[in-house]
Amino acid sequence: xxxxxxxxxxxxxxxxxxxxxxxxxxxxxxxxxxxxxxxxxxxxxxxxxxxxxxxxxxxxxxxxxxxxxxxxxxxxxxxxxxxxxxxxxxxxxxxxxxxxxxxxxxxxxxxxxxxxxxxxxxxxxxxxxxxxxxxxxxxxxxxxxxxxxxxxxxxxxxxxxxxxxxxxxxxxxxxxxxxxxxxxxxxxxxxxxxxxxxxxxxxxxxxxxxxxxxxxxxxxxxxxxxxxxxxxxxxxxxxxxxxxxxxxxxxxxxxxxxxxxxxxxxxxxxxxxxxxxxxxxxxxxxxxxxxxxxxxxxxxxxxxxxxxxxxxxxxxxxxxxxxxxxxxxxxxxxxxxxxxxxxxxxxxxxxxxxxxxxxxxxxxxxxxxxxxxxxxxxxxxxxxxxxxxxx
Amino acid sequence: xxxxxxxxxxxxxxxxxxxxxxxxxxxxxxxxxxxxxxxxxxxxxxxxxxxxxxxxxxxxxxxxxxxxxxxxxxxxxxxxxxxxxxxxxxxxxxxxxxxxxxxxxxxxxxxxxxxxxxxxxxxxxxxxxxxxxxxxxxxxxxxxxxxxxxxxxxxxxxxxxxxxxxxxxxxxxxxxxxxxxxxxxxxxxxxxxxxxxxxxxxxxxxxxxxxxxxxxxxxxxxxxxxxxxxxxxxxxxxxxxxxxxxxxxxxxxxxxxxxxxxxxxxxxxxxxxxxxxxxxxxxxxxxxxxxxxxxxxxxxxxxxxxxxxxxxxxxxxxxxxxxxxxxxxxxxxxxxxxxxxxxxxxxxxxxxxxxxxxxxxxxx
Ligand SMILES: Cc1cc2nc3c(=O)[nH]c(=O)nc-3n(C[C@H](O)[C@H](O)[C@H](O)COP(=O)(O)OP(=O)(O)OC[C@H]3O[C@@H](n4cnc5c(N)ncnc54)[C@H](O)[C@@H]3O)c2cc1C
Numbered sequence: 075x076x077x078x079x080x081x082x083x084x085x086x087x088x089x090x091x092x093x094x095x096x097x098x099x100x101x102x103x104x105x106x107x108x109x110x111x112x113x114x115x116x117x118x119x120x121x122x123x124x125x126x127x128x129x130x131x132x133x134x135x136x137x138x139x140x141x142x143x144x145x146x147x148x149x150x151x152x153x154x155x156x157x158x159x160x161x162x163x164x165x166x167x168x169x170x171x172x173x174x175x176x177x178x179x180x181x182x183x184x185x186x187x188x189x190x191x192x193x194x195x196x197x198x199x200x201x202x203x204x205x206x207x208x209x210x211x212x213x214x215x216x217x218x219x220x221x222x223x224x225x226x227x228x229x230x231x232x233x234x235x236x237x238x239x240x241x242x243x244x245x246x247x248x249x250x251x252x253x254x255x256x257x258x259x260x261x262x263x264x265x266x267x268x269x270x271x272x273x274x275x276x277x278x279x280x281x282x283x284x285x286x287x288x289x290x291x292x293x294x295x296x297x298x299x300x301x302x303x304x305x306x307x308x309x310x311x312x313x314x315x316x317x318x319x320x321x322x323x324x325x326x327x328x329x330x331x332x333x334x335x336x337x338x339x340x341x342x343x344x345x346x347x348x349x350x351x352x353x354x355x356x357x358x359x360x361x362x363x364x365x366x367x368x369x370x371x372x373x374x375x376x377x378x379x380x381x382x383x384x385x386x387x388x389x390x391x392x393x394x395x396x397x398x399x400x401x402x403x404x405x406x407x408x409x410x411x412x413x414x415x416x417x418x419x420x421x422x423x424x425x426x427x428x429x430x431x432x433x434x435x436x437x438x439x440x441x442x443x444x445x446x447x448x449x450x451x452x453x454x455x456x457x458x459x460x461x462x463x464x465x
Numbered sequence: 466x467x468x469x470x471x472x473x474x475x476x477x478x479x480x481x482x483x484x485x486x487x488x489x490x491x492x493x494x495x496x497x498x499x500x501x502x503x504x505x506x507x508x509x510x511x512x513x514x515x516x517x518x519x520x521x522x523x524x525x526x527x528x529x530x531x532x533x534x535x536x537x538x539x540x541x542x543x544x545x546x547x548x549x550x551x552x553x554x555x556x557x558x559x560x561x562x563x564x565x566x567x568x569x570x571x572x573x574x575x576x577x578x579x580x581x582x583x584x585x586x587x588x589x590x591x592x593x594x595x596x597x598x599x600x601x602x603x604x605x606x607x608x609x610x611x612x613x614x615x616x617x618x619x620x621x622x623x624x625x626x627x628x629x630x631x632x633x634x635x636x637x638x639x640x641x642x643x644x645x646x647x648x649x650x651x652x653x654x655x656x657x658x659x660x661x662x663x664x665x666x667x668x669x670x671x672x673x674x675x676x677x678x679x680x681x682x683x684x685x686x687x688x689x690x691x692x693x694x695x696x697x698x699x700x701x702x703x704x705x706x707x708x709x710x711x712x713x714x715x716x717x718x719x720x721x722x723x724x725x726x727x728x729x730x731x732x733x734x735x736x737x738x739x740x741x742x743x744x745x746x747x748x749x750x751x752x753x754x755x756x757x758x759x760x761x762x763x764x765x766x767x768x769x770x771x772x773x774x775x776x777x778x779x780x781x782x783x784x785x786x787x788x789x790x791x792x793x794x795x796x797x798x799x800x801x802x803x804x805x806x807x808x809x810x811x812x813x814x815x816x817x818x819x820x821x822x823x824x825x826x827x828x829x
């Protein structure tokens with residue numbers, strides 16, 4: 075059935091998320107202004123927060139499916155802050171998603187306890203991962219890695235990396251494989267952290283590999299063949315995007331929602347009436363524009379939830395994951411930038427978080443495939459085109 | 466629960482409507498637009514599907530099926546994929562009938578609902594839009610003054626669908642500070658019905674203007690009788706319905722542009738291989754998907770009896786903006802050919818611009 079209500083348990087879960095988010099928000103500004111200072115793995119409030127947690131109502135048939143809840147919780151969490159967490163639990167690096175999608179059972183067992191970053195992007199290649207030039211050369215029973223990776227999310231905190239490298243540059247995409255590399259392996263260096271417009275508390279790092287040797291069995295999925303048909307490793311990893319893209323959208327939406335909530339409160343306090351259901355002629359320009367931004371948010375949130383719902387149903391959601399990512403990428407830019415316009419000069423003050431949310435969410439339309447790349451994917455789907463037909 | 470899964474029944478209805486739209490709606494759409502007229506036998510053929518009567522309770526002669534706003538929104542999307550004008554015309558009696566089912570007094574139900582339960586197409590219409598700039602459906606200029614055992618209605622309405630043949634009108638009016646609606650029979654004294662209006666879009670749908678010159682109607686003609694009615698809910702339902710039509714039109718444009726772009730060659734390759742075109746069609750796809758999800762959510766809230774004013778308002782605003790964008794860019798995708806009436810895209814553009822500023826007309 076098509077419906078959009080929350081069960082008691084859903085609501086209780088989101089209330090918890092919100093409580094945690096409010097705690098994180100207290101630290102948001104500090105970590106934005108002190109880029110070198112990582113948010114701790116645990117905030118001072120953590121012990122009390124977890125000790126006082128009310129038990130959740132019993133599960134029921136009316137509960138929302140887990141992937142959809144995950145997206146909603148992500149929205150709730152990022153509504154608090156992009157990077158600060160009450161307590162960091164689990165692994166949750168991008169590389170972990172790739173490991174569970176493409177790793178062999180032995181690899182999963184050995185590596186899943188580590189936080190794994192994912193390093194695709196290089197100084198000379200971003201949107202087109204088939205241009206990866208970091209190389210892996212088999213030498214006896216070891217791969218020898220050479221190259222440079224940039225913009226690696228969780229690059230500092232991660233204990234290991236899923237590294238994209240080519241084993242045969244002339245083979246293009248078919249030659250690209252993913253490798254599991256542990257931090258501390260000789261020849262694997264992390265020279266510095268990037269300085270960014272936003273999400274400054276996120277550790278985005280540079281990785282350098284210089285004759286870095288790893289065991290042969292660290293090839294993710296263990297498929298060494300270079301035939302076009304079996305470029306399964308590449309495909310397998312690309313598939314992880316079908317769940318990470320909606321989650322990325324959700325992260326941006328959390329920030330956009332924070333911006334909308336803040337703006338609504340400020341506008342209301344300033345006496346702006348939001349009359350839903352009244353005609354254009356009865357609205358102030360400010361109210362009308364604000365409602366448009368709200369509509370944009372609603373649409374984007376629904377597209378994101380829809381995509382995760384499909385994942386939960388086991389339905390292919392390649393198009394939908396690009397749809398929600400593209401939609402959210404544009405929407406969160408328009409929403410946060412628009413909120414600043416609506417509130418005027420007060421909004422640019424660093425006394426408030428709005429300007430930070432605008433900077434933070436600017437990343438949504440860039441990583442995990444830019445808006446343009448999502449539109450390429452959608453267009454290929456519409457026209458039934460291959461990569462060669464449209465690029 | 467948040468869920469996007471249509472029921473089996475909804476899937477069946479949707480598929481059936483998709484076929485109907487393809488076979489019976491799309492082929493006559495252009496003719497109706499050019500002639501500013503819809504053949505009576507088309508309206509009758511939709512009537513025969515029972516869309517209106519099945520949702521009326523058995524005790525008043527209907528099919529007694531529970532009404533699902535989501536299903537109705539799906540039906541509207543499909544019909545509007547065929548043609549929004551024909552979809553609006555065929556379902557406009559439901560807008561009136563559903564308002565009576567939901568909010569009519571017992572007396573109103575007894576006298577009015579059986580009209581929709583015969584085998585012959587029967588028109589009755591929502592009369593909500595008013596002439597002049599700065600129209601606001603929630604603040605009508607038409608007023609209802611209580612007088613002894615009656616109300617006296619004064620004002621004007623426009624864009625009343627099928628007003629040339631409607632037996633009754635549900636006229637919204639200000640009653641003191643309250644928003645109310647009144648059932649006015651076609652032959653009420655003081656009511657003048659204009660000749661068919663000439664509009665930009667939805668041309669096949671005959672609309673009329675109403676002049677209400679101190680039209681005196683009994684107190685019992687107030688929707689809901691003494692208890693009154695929640696007229697905003699009718700407006701909400703109509704916003705969702707109009708949004709579903711805008712969605713259907715947008716999907717029609719995308720569906721038309723994809724093969725066209727693959728086929729049309731410029732500078733040695735299909736224009737679909739140019740990103741300026743390809744990305745635009747991607748955006749059309751993104752927006753029609755977003756519109757559908759918004760329509761579903763608003764319809765579901767209506768169906769569950771939840772407060773829907775905000776969601777319906779946002780949905781309508783979104784669909785109006787995006788369907789206009791989609792249809793406008795549909796024309797651009799065809800270039801000069803998009804401007805020529807041989808292709809349906811210019812008609813869809815006019816229809817989207819028209820739907821985007823309307824209120825009332827139909828409701829889910
Ligand atoms: C904070 C942050 C975190 C990141 N985290 C990670 C990470 O963890 N791991 C990782 O591997 N990468 C990560 N990235 C990299 C990110 O995925 C890339 O920056 C992104 O994919 C774009 O690549 P690029 O920067 O090289 O831009 P380019 O590829 O140079 O693109 C420049 C512009 O050209 C457009 N463009 C490119 N190709 C096309 C085309 N075919 N058609 C139309 N337009 C096109 C792009 O959309 C963009 O607008 C991160 C980046 C940032 C900023």
